[in-house]
Amino acid sequence: MGSTNLYLPPEVHRILARYINSQDIPNYRLLNKCCAEIGAEELFQTITFHCSGASIARVKAIKGNEHLRKQVKVAFWDANYWRIPYVQGLPSWQDYFKEKSDSLRPWGSPEFETCHGAKLGQLAKNQQEWEAYVDKAKDEDQNRRIEVLHAALLGFENLRTILVLNGDLSQAHRGLEKWGDIVEYSANDEPVLLRGEGLHMDGPYIPDIYRPGAEALETLRMLPGLCLSKLSIDALCYTAFEEPINVAGTLDTLTSFHFRLTDRADGWNEYHEHFTTDNFSQMAQDVLSHGHLAEFLTRLVNLESLEVDLGEFCSDYREDSAIDSTADVIFPQDFTWPKLRMLSLRNFDSTPKRLLALLERHSSTLKDLRFHHLHLELDTSVVGQEWGWRDVLQIICETLHLERATLSGWLSLTPERGEWFLDNGLAAPVATYLVEGGECPLNTGNAGRAGIR
Secondary structure, three states, X not given: OOOOOOOOOHHHHHHHHOOOOOOOHHHHOOOOHHHHHHHHHHHHOEEEEOOOHHHHHHHHHHHHOHHHHHHOOEEEEEOOOOOOOOOOOHHHHHHHHHHHHHHOOOOOOHHHHHOHHHHHHHHHOOHHHHHHHHHHHHHHHHHOOHHHHHHHHOOOOOOOEEEXXXXXXXXOOOOEEEEEOOOOOOXXXXXXXXXXXXXXXXXXXXXXXXXXXXXXXXXXXXXXXXXXXXXXXXXXXXXXXXXXXXXXXOHHHOOEEEEEEEOEEEEOOOOOOOOEEEEOHHHHHHHHHOOHHHHHHHOOOOOOEEEEEOOOOOOOOOOOOOOOOHHHHHOOOOOOOOOOOEEEEEEEEEOHHHHHHHXXXXXXXXXXXXXXXXXXXXXXXXXXXXXXXXXXXHHHHHHOOOOEEEEEEEEEOOHHHOEEEOOOOOHHHHHHHHHHOOOOOXXXXXXXXXXXX
């Protein structure tokens, strides 16, 4: 029986190509002219880069090819850096890794020699890795300059989305996938320096621009002509908003902005004999209270999708009721995004009054609402009225005309007033209630306690 080639129309090939592993697409492109074109579309639709000569050269090479340049629509920016603040010479290299290794040593643990801390200790003695670090850091310094990134990124006429990631990253089906905020060794990893080791370093001589995500945001806002529609930054240090940020002519084209703030700070320098890790929650709250983040968001007037993730410094059960909730300092009371259709609040706290006012202002456009770990603060301005989550959800259900709702984590109050862990089967019923109405699924029988998180 003679063999026949099965013909598939280009539309089918485009669907199939989405599921082909990136490493296999070059072989797929060799099949015929149609596969070559569709494979190029799929392979170069999403690019990744970081601040090294080789990575920037690859981006420029793609941009130099007219056909490939037009395929690029999404860029993942790996914002991990080689440079470790305070590590300027071999002695400081040795001290840094020795002290960090010692700080992670679990007393009496026989497994220590194969864990992350032990690998750091081995790096302290590795002069070859030190010499490689010097070369990599020098190359990086040359390629993280604004004019270099300007020359690399501008000119992709169809690039509309940039996702900035840092921390523990790996290659995904397309682009990058994030696993955690810090880079760590597994038991089988070789003790070689990982890019991003000094990501969270903080100290009096480290500029705020070197904090996580801050340099990427500053760079992107200084690239007129980029014409981005979507920007996502995970994680972005709160210090990025210590001063006003001008977005005119750059980021004011955004229709989608998703970001997660971090307040993690690792401390070490040559004058200390120990390595510390801390979360500056109060400092982050103080910076947010300056209003620069709120001002920045209000300048993004074309937003249709907004996700605000406050990471780990959302405050549960504040003892000082005079401290503003995060909703107070992020969302101005009288501002409305006229096109906002999706709002996602993660690790957030608010008074019922402020949360409901925010949602009601957007009731004519908001169709997609997402909550993850939300805490209701007591509203001391409303005498004799204590709102609970059932009250809040009922008003949301009656006020908004949602097409989709997504909930996860906790909806919390004070322990005496009830809280609910949605991941124990409550998420779907509550989401359905917000979209379709009916009876609120939350009751005293399925309430939990914060102490069992």
